[in-house]
Amino acid sequence: MRALTFTPDLSFETVPDPVPAPSQALVQVSAFSLNFGEIAFRSPDARPGHVPGWDAAGVVVQPAADGSGPAAGTRVVTFGWSGAWAELRAVDTAELAVVPGTVDLGQAAALPVAGVTALQAVRRLGPVAGRRVLVTGASGGVGRFAVQLAARAGAHVIASAGSPARAAGLPELGAAEIVIGPENLRGRVYGVLDNVGGPQLAQAFYRLEDDGVVMAIGRAAREATVIDFELAGTRSARGRIENFNVTAPFGADLAHLVGLLADGELDVRVGLRGPWDRAREAAEALLSRRVAGKAVLDVRRAS
Ligand SMILES: NC(=O)c1ccc[n+]([C@@H]2O[C@H](COP(=O)([O-])OP(=O)(O)OC[C@H]3O[C@@H](n4cnc5c(N)ncnc54)[C@H](OP(=O)(O)O)[C@@H]3O)[C@@H](O)[C@H]2O)c1
The missing domain is CATH 3.90.180.10 (Medium-chain alcohol dehydrogenases, catalytic domain)
Structure with missing residues (x-):
């Protein structure tokens, strides 16, 4: 073949x-x-x-x-x-x-890797209804699914993209706010679905609420992350970063996403x-x- x-x-x-x-x-x-x-x-x-x-x-x-x-x-x-x-x-x-x-x-x-990753990562955040969730790399494969699935779970989704042009279409997918990089985010967030890593992961961490959590999904930036835990006034009380990896078996999650797609509920x-x-x-x-x-x-x- x-x-x-x-x-x-x-x-x-x-x-x-x-x-x-x-x-x-x-x-x-x-x-x-x-x-x-x-x-x-x-x-x-x-x-x-x-x-x-x-x-x-x-x-x-x-x-x-x-x-x-x-x-x-x-x-x-x-x-x-x-x-x-x-x-x-x-x-x-x-x-x-x-x-x-x-x-x-x-x-x-x-759907498979990007969709199932977004689904499992949103699930790992726990209940997000009414909570602020930041998605970095929102313009990409995982990001566009993450925006939709977090919004479906009731979150106030803030989508971070590299430029206004890269953010095109994200409000239609459920993003309540757009930011160009997490450093431009105002206020704190409960959850972060981070697809970029590097400085964006550090900036997202600094913006966590006291019990907030970052799902460290990806490192599209291909840069190491440097976090200053002593940075005055920026650190939340108990905010944490979790290492995220998409986990098998995938069939049931894939079937769920196919169902949403077939019903016109996933773009x-x-x-x-x-x-x-x-x-x-x-x-x-x-x-x-x-x-x-x-x-x-x-x-x-x-x-
Ligand atoms: N842990 C896991 O289980 C798991 C599963 C799936 C994917 N991942 C990882 O998650 C990340 C995202 O995957 P994806 O499939 O969504 O990738 P993608 O479709 O290429 O999207 C990545 C996004 O990251 C942003 N970005 C910021 N800096 C970048 C840079 N220097 N180079 C490239 N993109 C950059 C881009 O948005 P802007 O242009 O708007 O900035 C881009 O849209 C990757 O690192 C991937 O390996 C991990």
Whole structure:
């Protein structure tokens, strides 16, 4: 089959078809989305023929041998730590969700890592109804889902973006306020969903309420965070930073997000969409902050 691999730049390679384990379904991939982390933080020593990619949607061509999961012909969205950027993907049936015929597979492909991360991180904040929640990197993949899901949970959402242009569309997703960087935030916040790290994480921490919490999700800034715990007048009494990592199994959370999408209650902002031949260009656009939301690539089979 054809797959995109880092050889060393993103390019097509012919690799063996995946051999599913008994608990895995084989899926013909229609579309996948790109995530910042799988490109920016990829392992420099990937073995030859290794197929990267976390998020993919498509159609089951071979159900799992152990009888779990959907039948052949079912449309699904899948989450895994490799194998998405290919014509075929073997995926554990605990890590997929069925996609109804009314939902475009390209939209569904945008959900896995970014959507489930945002959902689990909002949940980790605890009850946020009526509380102020700051989302950094709100213009990105995780950020746009986080704004919507925190607003759905009743939070007063403050979306932080790099510029007014990068913040376009965020009020429509549920942001009550926009700030250009957390340093411009007025007042304190109960919760922070931080996708940027570096100085933005420090600035967000300084603005916590006494029992506030920062979910340290990402480090898109690729900079270390320096916090001055002695900075006069800036520190909350008990505010804390929690290390956040999206946690398996993902199937149930993915199904919840697909349901919201199908009901028109979740807006998947696909800021870039094109054929998978344009993966290199799309990856470059994502890393250089030129994608509003998610980048989705459609898999075209060679005729
Ligand atoms: N811990 C976990 O389980 C988990 C799960 C998913 C993702 N992540 C991490 O979360 C972060 C966000 O992921 P994502 O998929 O949402 O990425 P994304 O779509 O690329 O969005 C990242 C956002 O960060 C902002 N940003 C600020 N400084 C940046 C810089 N120097 N370079 C690039 N972006 C910068 C950008 O917004 P502006 O241009 O508006 O400033 C951008 O929209 C990444 O670090 C990713 O690895 C972690």
